[in-house]
Amino acid sequence: MNTVPATASRSPRSRALTASAALAALLPLTLAGCGGGVSSDGAETSETTAADETVAVENCGRELSFDAAPTSVVGMMPSQTELLLRLGVTAESLVGQAQTETSPLPEDVADQASDIPVLSTDMPPAREDLLATSPDFVVSPTEYEFTAEQGFASLDQLADNGAQAYVATGGCADRRNTAEVTDVMTDITNLGEIMGVPQEAAALNDDAEARLAAVEDAIAEQDRLSVAQVYVEGNSLGAIGAGVEADIILQAGGENVFDPDAPEFEAFFATEVNPEEIIERDPEAIVFGTSGPENEEQTREYLTTTFPGTPAVENDRLIAVDQSDLYPGTLGNIDAVETIAVELYPEAF
Incomplete structure (x- = not known):
């Protein structure tokens, strides 16, 4: 029997994680995971400087800066690949998807990912496999995916190869225990700005807010x-x-x-x-x-x-x-x- 703190069913997106390792595996995957969008000064969304159209995002204590939308993107988990696809990022811009057997993509976006190269199935991709795709942007649920000791490409190694990495807000080490459902909306906003699709991000957030409001109203x-x-x-x-x-x-x-x-x-x-x-x-x-x-x-x-x-x-x-x-x-x-x-x-x- 294998269940780690996780959740609900629209389509089986489940990850088979052994739970004796539950706490052990979750510790690197989540506690050590460093999420995106929450800065020490309270700034939670990306901002664009009108002068040069550079997009700057505070992500888990790091500042990411983009002069143009990335064109070689890797989704390090099906959940991140799904977000990118729902934002309208084309499969041509996605040069890799990882940990694909941890959970299937929802049926309505699965076909869009059929031609995206699979870099790994049940664990993060090896360093050489990720770097071989020459990514300029990597999107991950936690920082564990960048643990050099595990044979994965580190954040520094990615930077040395011209890539920046965005980690989900709710996975940030100083955010993990206080994370909220609405953190994903911060990720949607930030990714929308980074990928140059702010309108699509706003629409996706509107839908998310409406769904949560519908639940709140129903159970009031x-x-x-x-x-x-x-x-x-x-x-x-x-x-x-x-x-x-x-x-x-x-x-x-x-x-x-x-x-x-x-x-x-x-x-x-x-x-x-x-x-x-x-x-x-x-x-x-x-x-x-x-x-x-x-x-x-x-x-x-x-x-x-x-x-x-x-x-x-x-x-x-x-x-x-x-x-x-x-x-x-x-x-x-x-x-x-x-x-x-x-x-x-x-x-x-």
């Missing part, structure tokens, strides 16, 4: 249900109390039984727990990430047999969401909000 009169958000690996159990994962629960109208300000979530958004800690909190719903149908079935069986007396199990409120929809910098965060809200309050929709 509902009595809030308590929710435990967990990940399961075999008989190992973890709880999620902070990060964009927790904000997804909040946006969906749930009250997380774990406090993001608790000491166990000070350094990381998830922690291992004993089943007794879930039982004691007696959640009315349990949300869990899934990497596919078989994983979902196994996790449901574990939760049902481990927590039979909780309202969540008694009322059949075990809510499965696609693992990849909890990754930083993905529109799947909004899919997750919608999925969980409908499961929590079906009478509101």
Whole structure:
């Protein structure tokens, strides 16, 4: 059974991540990940200088500067490739896509990516494979994809080869535990400016805002249900109390039984727990990430047999969401909000 803090289902975008490595793997992937758009002075969007039309973006403490829209772009995860395609970036400008087997692209954009070279399937591309594409811009969910010790091209190596890298806002090291669903809108705005498609970005953000507002309106009169958000690996159990994962629960109208300000979530958004800690909190719903149908079935069986007396199990409120929809910098965060809200309050929709 293999579920790491992640989320909802529009199409299976899930990533099969082993969760004994759950905390270990998530640490480099998310805690160490450095996201985009949040600057120390509070500037969260890109800006264009009228004089020379240079686009400057603050990205995880780094300033990125573009005199022209990139023409050789790599999406380091399907979620980033999807964003670029939805912004209208042409397949001709995308010289590579990576980690393609971690989650499939949504059907309505999958065909557009069919001719984009695949650089890697289940892990970030090796240094030489990425640099061989001669990219001028690389878009990633976290900074882990640039870990030189893992054999990946570092940010400095990319810069030496004429490429800049943008990391999702929600993946930034100093943002990870306080990330919000709306962080993806910062990414959309920034990428729209960088790629020279601000109008497309505005339209995509308008749609995202409308979807979140529709959920908020629908559940406005509902009595809030308590929710435990967990990940399961075999008989190992973890709880999620902070990060964009927790904000997804909040946006969906749930009250997380774990406090993001608790000491166990000070350094990381998830922690291992004993089943007794879930039982004691007696959640009315349990949300869990899934990497596919078989994983979902196994996790449901574990939760049902481990927590039979909780309202969540008694009322059949075990809510499965696609693992990849909890990754930083993905529109799947909004899919997750919608999925969980409908499961929590079906009478509101």
